Amino acid sequence: MTRFSGFAAFGLLLFQSLVTASPRPCLDGLCSVTRLNITSQQVARELGPLLSRNSSIFGPDDPRFASTTARYQQYQPPTIKMVVQPGCEADIPKIVKYSNANSIPFLTVNRAHGLTATLGKFTGMQIDMGMLRDITIQKGGSTAIFQGGAYDGQVIDYLWDKGYVTTTGSCACVGMLGPGLGGGHGRYQGFYGMISDNIVKLNVVLADGQAITVSEKSHPDLLWAMKGAGHNFGIVTSFELKIYPRLVDTWYYKNYLWKQDKLETMFTELNKLHLRANKTRELAVNYGTYGVNASISTTEAVIWWSFTYAGPQKDAQQYFDAFDKIPAEFVEDGNVPYSGIPDATGSGVDQPLCAKGFEHVHSTTYLDVWNVTSQRQIYDLFQQKITQQPLVAGSIIMLEDYSTIGVKAVDPKTSAFPWRERNLMTFVSPVLPVRFQADIFFISSVHAVNFPPNSSLDAFAAEWAKETLDLFNKGSGIPPSTYVNYAAGNEPIEQMYGTEPWRLQKLRSLKAQYDPSGRFNYYNPITPAKY
Template sequence: MTRLTNFATLGLLLLQSLVTAAPQACLDGLCSYTRGNLTAQQVSRELGPQLSRSSNIYGPEDPRFLNETARYQAYKPPVIRLVVQPGSEADIPKIVKYANANSIPFLTVNKAHGLTATLGRFSGLQLDMGLLRNIDIQRGGKTAIFQGGTFDGQVIDYLWDKGYVTTTGSCACVGMLGPGLGGGHGRYQGFYGMISDNIVKLNVVLADGSAITVSENSHSDLLWAMKGAGHNFGIVTSFELKIYPRLVDTWYYRNYVWKQDKLETLFGELNKLHSNTSHIRELAVNYGTYGVNESISSTEAVIWWSFTYAGPQKDAEKYFEAFNRIPAEFVEDGNVPYSGIPDATGTGLDQPLCAKGYEHVHSTNYLNVWNITTLREIYDLFQSKITEQPALRGSIVMLEDYSTVGVRAVDSRTSAFPWRDRALLTVTAINFPPDAALDAYATEWANQNKDLINKGSGLQPATYVNYAAGDEPLDEIYGKEAWRLQRLRSLKAQYDPTGKFNYYNPITPA
């Protein structure tokens, strides 16, 4: 629906912190002075006439502001002083040039699910992509063009109804590009690789406001970088992505809940499943959590685990026989359209995993096998921590095993994503309503888990950029091979020399 630009007086919006968020004014020569007392009303008056009629500009006194700036991660969030919503892709270069001319830092936001604490260094203008959500399937049905504000649940539903699928993240509430620019794990990666592996073309606005097309035939060096480290280089206004005919009408899911005394047996069977079925792309993902479920136990955390299979139950059953033999507290299953899988497996739009407004002090690991001894230590530590600090009972340890068939079929040298040899993901998420008094305790616990898991893995520490906490060494995020970081730093100096895009796990000079 078209929205008229709101240029109403919104009260004084002091942008002093906007200016101080930049290391110093006009490093790129784009402006000659700093307007430190710029107001939302002034921005509306000056920038508004340049933008499409459906755009919006507003500050904190507008009733929309709190909703549009709400974030999934309340731990060290960015400070938003002003929201500008482009009504068309053509607005974005104008917004960037205006921000540069006035020394206003800008941060591109879609569904606001970024986890990293490096976002807390930002104070400035939120360039909000929420009005740019068009999807256009191209003639021939091989690709579709998605605007920069599209999100996983929207894309899954739209394509499925049209007879197609594509690679997305697993959570329906998360934007396509947030995960995609960092690789993008998801349920279809066993078939087609990650989100980034399916990018054909990106329409990008660079730090100076220039608009370019990025593809194999245009700025191919930047395409390499944006397929794994893309948050560092520009604003993607739209992108062309491969799509595929849906091969089945339903997916099968099965969810279990076990008590902790089944831990060793469970992870023994999970390791066997991972080892014996690594070539089965239909076993899209199995993942689970340690967490509190009051309906089962008010004193002990339980283990929730979910399996999803791309096909009907009759084809999936043989893979679950070993798990059916482990006595469970709860089991549910079903055959549903692929578009119903997020809701069925805990990652739907309205489920707790998507709820905004909580602190998620976290740590993460990339592994290849579940170390059962370590996972017992992690469980016991979880139990002791929530007993000692009941305010943290909403915390989870999430453990993920995606099919890697499609991921490993892609030559690792062809993109900036560095971890195709890793198969398992962990996230320790210490979750609680905002309370700075708990931050240090939560950070210590998250880091204890990270250290225990890394020690038990026998591997060099590695971090999925979209799960990064923000305090990791760069080679732990962007790859241990020296040439990777060297190439990324060179491209960063070329395409973003003044660090306009330095708020999401930034690539910094050596």
């Protein structure tokens, strides 16, 4: 009887919504009519009674709104009109159906660390997953079920205390599913592959509000797509992921700070280490930044570099002897539980790297090796730009090299993630005073121009990000490619989702099947959003 009453109430609500709709353009262009000026109070009155007791609906006049909608990326952010916090997974299909009936675009948010400027095209309702963070280790201890709001630091701490580990991103403040649906690089990928490689099952709400289970036995085609392009297809309310016994009690970390005159020597040694580390999964990641450290100099950028090893110092030291010979301004190291590694290496929940409220005008690419000549050009350009415009002196260039053994062991045809053969990553981010956050993986570079919101600096930052990316790509010797979770949003689709024609054809076919109206077109969409 209860179920029938709930269904009938929803049907009546849907009828009333359509009757009171006004014939104005839709907020997202996906229907002929919309309740264009619907308020959060109206939504609370209509949708609220259908949701669980712990759910919440509020708008900008609520004291919770500012903190709930605060974002890591303030460059071209989404416009949030109201927030709905589901109290249980069963609320989410109801929220989606209500939103569809009233033509209210919706955007699902966990920890609000999305970087891409495509999110700036969104205006509508934020579905906030912050109350859905339960973790349940399954009988036998080979998998665990995580709700959609679980985040990296929470997962790392919980599993470590229980004697387990799993594949997460490297930054403790970031949600699990944000990186995971785009592949998900992290410190354990040398052992077990990326986050997406370990997905067993996803509980997904589709664009029409239908709740389905996605696995090898149920919708296997969608499972393939969501392991690398998942942001395009649905809301994951919970997921089952493989977990593993922790193999060591401590990890060893070592952080160095060098002046720029050590750049050529350092990158020459890093290239040697990269070749050696290809056979050593315990050397999980090394990464670093160009940036200003006021304790060394307020005007000249320095090089900070961090290494982490899955095991004790006595086993790790052989890899660091060459770097110990390079005179450093500062060195720190230690043996800590894995749960302490984020804080020890600058990516903890409460560290500056995770700070919200700043613009990050950025560019990024994968690499195969560190081109020493290019690195000198990129550093010199960095120094030139922060001298020219001191307001962006908080910018960084992030350079990352993860172990790729576990990633390359997976057949590339088994998931939508297209870049298993890439080795390094870069992140270029010009910004006002703040240090940039990024999840670390194989050789990758990210340039982030970081600054408090200031539109007068946007053009300067964008030009710098592009110039740096051009230098990376010129020196790489490989076609440009982009980790979708680091994408700026202006890259060609092929650069994010792969150049193999069969990949894009399959993704577009599945997009047409599961999200024909483009409800999930706000995060680096496979197909252009309809506006």
